[in-house]
Amino acid sequence: MFMHARFHTAFAALPENLSSALEPFLRHDDFPAMLTAADVAQVKQATGLDDDALAFALLPLAAACSVTPISHFHVGAIARGTSGNLYFGANMEFAGAPMQQTVHAEQSAVTHAWLRGETRLASITVNYTPCGHCRQFMNELTSGTELDIHLPDRDVATLGDYLPHSFGPKDLDITTLLMDKVDHGYQLDNADALTLLALDACNQSHAPYSKSYSGVALETHSGKQFAGRYAENAAFNPSLPPLQAALILLNMSGEDCLKVRRAVLVENTGALLTQDDATRATLKAIGCEEVKTVTC
Secondary structure, three states: OOOOHHHHHHHHOOOHHHHHHHHHHHOOOOOOOEEOHHHHHHHHHHHOOOHHHHHHHHHHHHHOOOEOOOOOOOOEEEEEEOOOOEEEEEOEOOOOOOHHHOEOHHHHHHHHHHHOOOOOEEEEEEOOOOOHHHHHHHOOEOOHHHOEEEOOOOOOEEHHHHOOOOOOHHHHOOOOOEOOOOOOOOOOOOOOHHHHHHHHHHHOOEOOOOOOOEEEEEEEOOOOEEEEEOEOOOOOOOOEOHHHHHHHHHHHOOOOOOOEEEEEEEEOOOOOOOOHHHHHHHHHHOOOOOEEEEEO
16 A cells, blocks of 8 residues: 555554545545545444544544654644544644744644635544643634534533633624635736745735735645645734645645745735745745745
8 A cells, every 4th residue: 555654653553444444545645634524424434433533533643744853742633624524733843943933733733624625613633732822823713712622531622611711803803713715805917826826825814913914835846836824813923824834735735844945925015014034934944945025
């Protein structure tokens, strides 16, 4: 069976009925680290697992996607959309970049779902308790505090249980939430394909507080392209930069974060803040120095 090398150890440790059910999806190295609702139904029928048990069983595969050159601490997360799709997430670290550029597993799973077109999450399953940073990040979602959090050996609880007396978009009279579909309508003339991909991400970015919309598109050495959108937060600091969003999708798609050939950042003209310096610094840390910034 031809499978992405990162899954070998975790896959070998799965119960036989689950590994047999998952084998058709994992046997290609371009497995997108997600299962559609139809895939989920097939696996559940073959294994007898319900939604919650299947999400827990998939956590080792999600954690196998982690990139941890600093901590060597592997965290996996599974986001379940109201569509029934399951999206893998894993923590990501970038040696040589500031610690603030780190991506947490919950952020990864949420952003992965968002970039694949999911508009609302029903639950998130994770193998370690969400930190305060992630709790605040998830409070920006369309699911709000109703989002179910599943942890090993604990009863299911809502985000509201983990984040009582929360501060979020409603406190700032913001009605457009993370995962709502938006189109900011910016355009560019005579742009190449990678720039247009970044522009599309910019137009779908979530920045209701600063109105500083941005998107990043990456091209790997293999020629594949991935785009990420800025995800702003009511508390500001848990905001996820567009580069990290693009790297999440790149990583979940089985590509190597250290093999980015070129990148384009698109931002709206006159924005109150810019992603330019942080984007260039992090890309340099992972070995990419061909970076273009475009304003729209």
